[in-house]
Amino acid sequence: MKIIGLTGGIGSGKSTLLAWFRSNGIPCFESDIVGKQLLNGQLKQDVIDYFGPELYPNDALDTKRMAQLVFQDKEALEKLNNLVHPAVGKAFKDFVEKNKNAQIVVKEAAILFETGAYKSCDFVILVYAPLEKRISRVIQRDGVKRAEVLARMSKQWDDNKKSALADFVIENDSLELAIEQLEAILKKLLA
Numbered sequence: 001m002k003i004i005g006l007t008g009g010i011g012s013g014k015s016t017l018l019a020w021f022r023s024n025g026i027p028c029f030e031s032d033i034v035g036k037q038l039l040n041g042q043l044k045q046d047v048i049d050y051f052g053p054e055l056y057p058n059d060a061l062d063t064k065r066m067a068q069l070v071f072q073d074k075e076a077l078e079k080l081n082n083l084v085h086p087a088v089g090k091a092f093k094d095f096v097e098k099n100k101n102a103q104i105v106v107k108e109a110a111i112l113f114e115t116g117a118y119k120s121c122d123f124v125i126l127v128y129a130p131l132e133k134r135i136s137r138v139i140q141r142d143g144v145k146r147a148e149v150l151a152r153m154s155k156q157w158d159d160n161k162k163s164a165l166a167d168f169v170i171e172n173d174s175l176e177l178a179i180e181q182l183e184a185i186l187k188k189l190l191a
């Protein structure tokens, strides 16, 4: 089995391209979504013990409040990462075990390089889109202000740093062309 890491900055088009893999029958693991599920499940009590119950109004994690909290507090961010990253790593191991007969699986993560998780992938695909396109796509997708998108981007590595570590870079300007690039990469990997 080959593990393909799929990464890219916010708004680059990771989820969109992941949907293409999924529609082609390739097992996909979405790290951010699994992380959120864990925070609402097995990690919930640990988070409440450390951060307090106000992060779970109506019994569900308020992701906006959590993001604000860790944005201003480095120690809180470290604590959260120390809870979430190992648990996501374990969930990914279980996912690989469950799909052990698959020829390839995809692990999608926004901060695959930043966390070092890329080291456990056989290949990494970086999704790239021009900054202004990413900003306007996220404003439209999430209904947020430009400043908030820029703040989220400031926590991620820039594309130059990431492309130096990636095996493939896909330009996601036109979706049609991005999918053509994906098909070519997959053909190479499966050859």
Ligand code: ADP
Pocket: 008, 009, 010, 011, 012, 013, 014, 015, 016, 017, 137, 138, 140, 141, 172, 173, 174, 175, 176, 178
């Ligand atoms: P990410 O998962 O990297 O944050 P998404 O896949 O959610 O990014 O894409 C961000 C937004 O841009 C989504 O609303 C998506 O539908 C849109 N989008 C993605 N790729 C393209 C494209 N090539 N052209 C136009 N819109 C796109």
